[in-house]
Amino acid sequence: MRFSPRFINPRLFATIAFCVLATLGRAAEDLDQQPAKLKPTLNQAIASVNVVQLLKSHSYEKLNLNGSSSEKIFDSYLDTLDRNRSFFLASDIKEFNKYKDGLDDALKGGNLNPAFEIFNRYRQRSEERIRFMLKLVEDGLDKLDFKKNETLEIDREKSPWLKDTAEQEDLWRRQMKDSVLAMKLNDKPMKEISELLTKRYTNQLRRLHQTRSEDAFQLYLNAYTQLYDPHTQYFSPQRAENFDINMSLSLEGIGAVLQSEDEYTKVISIVPAGPADKAGQLKPGDKIIGVAQGQDGKMEDVVGMRLDEVVKLIRGTKGTVVKLEVIPSGASDGKNRTYPITRDKVKLEEQSAQKDIIEIGEGKNKKRIGIIDIPAFYIDFKAAQAGEPDYKSTTRDVRKLIKELQKKNIDGLVIDLRNNGGGSLQEANQLTGLFIPDGPTVVVKDNRGRIEAQKDPDPKEVYGGPMVVLINRLSASASEIFAGAMQDYQRALIVGGQSFGKGTVQTIQPLNHGQLKLTIAKFYRVSGQSTQNRGIIPDISYPSIFDPKEIGESSLTNALPYSEIRPVAYKAFKPLTSYVPGLQKAHDQRTEDNPDFLYLDKLREYQKLYDGRTEVQLNEKKRTAEIKEMRDRRLAIENELRRSKGEKLYKNLEELEEEQNSRQGQTNKDRNSEEDAILVETSHILSDLIMQKRPMVARNLQEG
Template identity: 50%
Template structure:
């Protein structure tokens, strides 16, 4: 995100963005929650803000009313596990009236639906608890049964029998997963009993404010996924977090069904350095210290999970996770030492890689930029040596030039954005002057930002390395370099975050809404589509799970007028040759062969949406997966003339760390090396092209 919605902002926003998914009270004493008078006024304030300030001009009518209803039901019961089909049919009478109620400040329907949800979840939890407390309860893991893992296209259960059958399988799957994680069946039953009792006990914590926020966000999400309402309590947490006064692991989290999902790792944060967490991993348990017991957090509210993960600097937190790239339901326990993310640790860093090309040695400078940062406090104090992305990068460029590098790689992988000012000024280090980005407001007015300084810090050949987690300001920089044909863009399709958000106070809480959109100087938006690299590298990030296009209701890609601008190098004649050379190398490179096999395997696994409930079958599938991974790793190691490993866990001890203590991934290094080879191809072919042209 940009400036006001920096990576820190994204972290905190994500930490606060979960819907109330599993809050219940006892079915024997289900209390009906009602809206408070301030909520009736606030929903009207939200509508007013959306109508006046949001980028999208969306009319609150019957069609939108139906979408709000669908979104609200999806937010409450995403797995279609609590409501009956008859409940959903009953709610259809409200499909065309929510718009009128919202305009009038009426919230009765929203609370009626939520109270029904409370009743259904309470009924189900009490039945699960009764089942697990029954001494006669037994589960047969020898039957050939399966559980549907993706219920997005399924219907709500039609009656009690179908509801019971779904939950019988779901309970069996949960027990089997714990059993295969080395728990006895008695221990597994105890874990689940505590899980459901904990969810039931949380019922008393659900209040009218929680319901209102959930419903208000069903409305705001119709405008775009980044527009969001914060209640006063959530606003207070947001402001505390913006000051970075709390310590944790440095991860962007969100609720997904009953789990806590990793969205992004904060660059240079503890989780990033540990190298064990990845985007789309699911957190199912949290423990404290080396020997602390893992506490099951399935079904917990997001803020409660975050409270467990946070803690004093230097202490250990244990996370039980379901890896995104593992077999369905397979668990893994990792340890991370808590710390603060320091500005200097997010600063740009440089190094030199040496490669052979056409039998000649070359030195390439690499500048890794984790975020687009600026020390505003130091700037406002008048410090002449304040830190910023552009200033730090300029210094690193001078150091690299003094070492006679032959080319430069700007590494923006996993850079989620930051200051728009810095993105603009960083482009200015590589062009003499000119526009860098266009910003369009809701009225269609376009503001052009650019570089007016004719000085250039580096005028040599360059490449920009990006991936799916390169977002917002990173996309502005990469897009500008591509439009100017100042350098070659290598890597994966970027995130596609091309909108700007502002945070505005309301009488009750505050609203974050999208009020502008970014466009490249070519006229193309970065929204939804992101930046398409000139040379694509393999990626293990699932674009259906990660990226703007994976978000429901994401604003579409579009265009405005192109701004006349200079083009430094004509890639048209040489890109086909560069691409052919790259493709040829991929056929034989051990790391690329390994990554390609991983991508193929992940795509195959995505097609299988049924999870076996037979213990022997599921264990065999997991064994086969681990053996396959081990075999592929050893194939790669053999090709690279490295010693084979006996088990995958041995690999973690062999991985090196960088100067910031981050684990160096062989895949990440292979992508960087190939980017260097692409850059050297560009240098060679550009020289030939210029010679021919002259």
């Protein structure tokens, strides 16, 4: 069984009508002619009934399809189509309310007419908006008044529906003004902005006219399936065949996981040892707005473009360069960035676990701390099935590294799982077995309530010394299973940030028309706690720059809740919990004036200050002043860190970006562990634990 947090939130699955599939090579239509209304097909009706029945019988989460759920489907569908409430009028919603209590019966009977009526109205409103925007550009962007004191509400999810056409067009005008001002402040001339926007909206109109019945059906069915949980999704036949919703660009791409969010392509995670990781610039949460081929290629605007089309532009031949224009996550300074990335394949050997040693303390108190960085839970299934004796896997590599570190006389071991998005359940199970003599490692509860425990297949304990597991918000799935087992067995301290919280299992079920991915089971720790939603809570926590509202299972709509079952029998080690208060106190004292930890705290405060804004200034002078204030504050945070370390101060943020560019070609594991403040502090905590002279080999064999 393989699993990973690389998924797309169905609520964000396709948020606008022009982000849907069009037939490849289809001739351009007459954009002046209104397209025909879309209608459902018999195959779609049958598929919808099949999906209802499959979810009723096989889904982990049980949902009664009744009047109450009908209202939820109705709201979910409207939210999928118009989450920011920029298209539908209040009169549209009033008209649609007749379906609010009957969508449950309609789905059971395969009646898709209500869904298509709503979608066709949405397509009409979408076209009205695009044509309005094109008219604004045609009339001249110089007519936009950037001296006027007005703002744009950017988070309208809870706002009232637009009451009339005048209010609707005022919102669209402000949205246009925001787009133009953003580009203007990124040094684009007005002529170029006008050309770019004309091309953007013309392309959106063309995609809108190419919308097919299949696209409407898929949006509607996913508005229903997402009520079960974020990972339950319907794929139309063409999507199932041609479109990998997980969007991992590991094959001659950039090594990033992408999803659609509103009009943008958003980075969800970076594949360890991939091209983007080596470039060292692209980060989770960044929004890609442009793609260029080669160092000197022209930047192509991708705002409003379908996700599969953006992926097609990013993919390419190994060794070639793709440049991405992005709105950086957490930058909040109004400045876009351009990141060049050399395409390549992600090699298994580059993703493999690596070792290092950090020395902590001096004289008699000096401790040699072994570090093992595990970027993913991998296994070369093909080589293993072929019977090759030296096939690569996480457990095999870590076993070898432990023996090498033991020859170097290490005093303790840190397992670094930061940014490890998961992988093979088999490897998580076997890796746990390296650090315990025997026993269960994880419990799986299926949709029928049946419980099965996975067990350590090898009774031999490879390493029995002091140990810490380091995690962060991007540690997910298999990482959480391993960290949870280490915490439950009291085998290791867990330090870092709260993990992702992905604790469910999905399977693919073929249909008469497309396929359904549904959640069929849930993971539990041996203590009975689930890893779902809450993730792993560290024994000692570090400041995190990841916003839990944006990253993590709990950020997803209808994520299954945290829950507990009865613990299974397991033999825990002597408790570590009694040592935590003393270790926490020493950690707090050590990091109170630590420049790197102070930096993380201030960076987090900076992001909270600006990322929580619900509106933006449309007055150019005020917006410019805001951006200057943001950049000055960000520069001050960077220079405070550099000053504390006796390093030369940056004159501006451009110098920082130039330095980041110079680090291209390095993966995270290439960087010196001694320069990693988080890793150094983790080693200090482990050294403190060792100094308390805890006899780690002695065990309390009480039942867990």
